[in-house]
Amino acid sequence: MQSLVFFTLIAVAVAQNATQPPRPPAPRREQFRVIYEWNAIDFQWDSPEDREAYLNTSRYIPRNVLISGINFYGENLYLTLPRMLEGVPATLATIPVQQVDTAPKLKPFPSWSANTIGDCAALQFVQNVEIDRNGIMWILDNGRIGTLTQKPDTKCPPSIVLIDLKTGKNEMERIPLTADTVNTATSYLNDLVVDNRDGDYAYITDNSAVDPGIIVFRRSDKKSWKIRDSKSMLSVPEAAIFRINGTTINLPVNIDGIALGPQFLTEKGDVDRTVYYTPLSSFHLYAVNASILRNESLSSKGDGALRPYVVDLGTKPSQTDGMKMDSTGTLFFGLIGNSTIAEWNTTLDFGVGQRTIARDPNYIQWVDRFTFDDSGNIYVVVNRLYNFIKNQVSLDEVNYRILKSHTGTKSYIYSPDVTPVTPTPPGASGAAAVGASLLLLAFAHLLA
Numbered sequence: 421m422q423s424l425v426f427f428t429l430i431a432v433a434v435a436q437n438a439t440q441p442p443r444p445p446a447p448r449r450e451q452f453r454v455i456y457e458w459n460a461i462d463f464q465w466d467s468p469e470d471r472e473a474y475l476n477t478s479r480y481i482p483r484n485v486l487i488s489g490i491n492f493y494g495e496n497l498y499l500t501l502p503r504m505l506e507g508v509p510a511t512l513a514t515i516p517v518q519q520v521d522t523a524p525k526l527k528p529f530p531s532w533s534a535n536t537i538g539d540c541a542a543l544q545f546v547q548n549v550e551i552d553r554n555g556i557m558w559i560l561d562n563g564r565i566g567t568l569t570q571k572p573d574t575k576c577p578p579s580i581v582l583i584d585l586k587t588g589k590n591e592m593e594r595i596p597l598t599a600d601t602v603n604t605a606t607s608y609l610n611d612l613v614v615d616n617r618d619g620d621y622a623y624i625t626d627n628s629a630v631d632p633g634i635i636v637f638r639r640s641d642k643k644s645w646k647i648r649d650s651k652s653m654l655s656v657p658e659a660a661i662f663r664i665n666g667t668t669i670n671l672p673v674n675i676d677g678i679a680l681g682p683q684f685l686t687e688k689g690d691v692d693r694t695v696y697y698t699p700l701s702s703f704h705l706y707a708v709n710a711s712i713l714r715n716e717s718l719s720s721k722g723d724g725a726l727r728p729y730v731v732d733l734g735t736k737p738s739q740t741d742g743m744k745m746d747s748t749g750t751l752f753f754g755l756i757g758n759s760t761i762a763e764w765n766t767t768l769d770f771g772v773g774q775r776t777i778a779r780d781p782n783y784i785q786w787v788d789r790f791t792f793d794d795s796g797n798i799y800v801v802v803n804r805l806y807n808f809i810k811n812q813v814s815l816d817e818v819n820y821r822i823l824k825s826h827t828g829t830k831s832y833i834y835s836p837d838v839t840p841v842t843p844t845p846p847g848a849s850g851a852a853a854v855g856a857s858l859l860l861l862a863f864a865h866l867l868a
């Protein structure tokens with residue numbers, strides 16, 4: 421028998437301001453529902469003795485296991501469990517997307533052994549993963565564990581780990597990032613978007629306190645470089661204080677959430693996309709074109725080289741951790757200090773186009789990451805990160821929730837391909853070109 425909470429609807433408050441000029445009617449959003457919730461995270465152990473042995477030796481400390489990232493493929497939701505504290509037995513795990521239980525036990529992915537601490541063929545510290553449209557899972561493995569302890573421990577080099585989920589074999593290809601891109605002691609590979617074009621790129625936020633930036637990784641030749649801009653990528657003091665659920669926390673964190681817009685055609689006829697990002701401790705949303713990040717020469721030019729290409733889109737009412745773009749160019753994001761989930765149709769000006777789609781001080785306590793499934797649903801991880809960081813997690817309360825709503829759209833990874841017009845490929849599709857020029861107009865409006 422399912423508990424009542426499964427039918428709890430999250431209050432919806434649609435922000436409307438009658439004095440503003442009329443804008444296109446926004447789609448009505450279905451309310452968010454709680455589909456899973458846990459006081460503490462537990463696992464599918466090989467045997468009850470295993471669980472006991474892990475508990476006895478502090479290799480499993482239930483209150484130290486936090487869900488952070490979420491992704492979807494096939495029958496499963498993939499959850500990340502960053503090893504910020506000791507006692508996190510696995511850093512990547514799955515639960516079924518079809519609800520079987522209110523608090524399902526997590527199944528380590530790809531396996532228990534592939535989550536062994538200190539084995540550099542295994543996963544060490546995963547904050548986020550992305551699954552591209554070819555069924556490739558891109559895993560960010562920081563290699564360093566215990567990031568919230570006195571003594572963070574670099575076990576393995578910061579790496580991208582790829583798994584081709586289509587084969588069902590779950591073989592891991594580990595690609596360590598090079599020293600000019602990452603520092604084993606300070607890098608913090610936080611989040612990523614994947615751009616399946618011209619060799620497949622990942623744009624990765626590194627919220628290192630020492631050297632934050634966007635790491636660009638090209639899968640075809642495994643090359644990576646880092647693009648820096650202190651003005652848009654650093655935390656700012658006025659946004660470092662978070663007030664949520666009666667708790668105040670000072671958390672100066674650099675560039676964190678990242679999202680990728682649909683393809684569009686430039687004036688020159690090339691295909692481009694907009695990369696959106698925000699430091700956790702910031703009220704601003706920034707945009708830069710992917711073609712700029714893909715220009716490796718900007719990485720060696722130092723701070724300031726990116727500045728002319730970064731657009732400050734304006735402010736949000738509060739700070740944002742994760743963000744997710746859908747296939748139609750609508751961005752979903754949390755507003756932490758407002759217990760809110762918001763959306764923005766990126767064809768509208770950011771200043772007037774933001775809408776609150778859910779607000780609830782009890783159920784929306786720190787929105788971390790989002791994902792879409794393949795049937796038009798969006799999922800959100802809410803994890804009370806402030807309690808975890810302040811070491812005030814109580815196992816008598818619900819600490820982790822997954823909320824779900826129907827949008828009728830999919831992830832940005834499925835947004836349509838646009839055909840470049842130069843040089844004119846034989847038999848280029850006129851329909852694609854028309855679609856592209858509409859998109860271009862839309863972007864011109866956005867940046868006007």
Ligand SMILES: *[C@@H]1O[C@H](CO)[C@@H](O)[C@H](O)[C@H]1NC(C)=O
Pocket residue numbers: 437438439440
């Ligand atoms: C509506 O927008 C106007 C101008 O943008 C602003 O002055 C006013 O305070 C807003 N009202 C509300 C209720 O948000």
Ligand SMILES: *[C@@H]1O[C@H](CO)[C@@H](O)[C@H](O)[C@H]1NC(C)=O
Pocket residue numbers: 444445446447748750765766767768
């Ligand atoms: C976004 O706004 C554009 C108009 O600027 C509109 O055509 C489109 O339908 C909107 N998208 C959604 C999902 O509402």
Ligand SMILES: *[C@@H]1O[C@H](CO)[C@@H](O)[C@H](O)[C@H]1NC(C)=O
Pocket residue numbers: 469470472473476
């Ligand atoms: C765990 O510790 C208890 C108490 O010390 C002991 O009785 C038990 O045998 C241990 N279990 C395992 C699997 O090590």
Ligand SMILES: *[C@@H]1O[C@H](CO)[C@@H](O)[C@H](O)[C@H]1NC(C)=O
Pocket residue numbers: 685686687692694707708709729730731863864867
């Ligand atoms: C991206 O490129 C387009 C076309 O060249 C340009 O109009 C737009 O301003 C650029 N966007 C940003 C965020 O710089």
Ligand SMILES: *[C@@H]1O[C@H](CO)[C@@H](O)[C@H](O)[C@H]1NC(C)=O
Pocket residue numbers: 715717718721
């Ligand atoms: C890359 O950026 C440099 C400036 O750092 C510029 O001279 C060059 O034209 C750019 N290359 C491309 C392909 O845009």
Ligand SMILES: *[C@@H]1O[C@H](CO)[C@@H](O)[C@H](O)[C@H]1NC(C)=O
Pocket residue numbers: 663737738739756757758
């Ligand atoms: C939203 O949160 C910010 C702090 O992050 C706060 O200053 C602001 O008053 C809140 N706005 C509303 C409408 O709750």
Ligand SMILES: *[C@@H]1O[C@H](CO)[C@@H](O)[C@H](O)[C@H]1NC(C)=O
Pocket residue numbers: 665666781782783
């Ligand atoms: C914090 O959240 C819990 C759970 O929703 C609620 O019971 C409690 O009243 C909240 N405390 C404050 C100070 O808002």
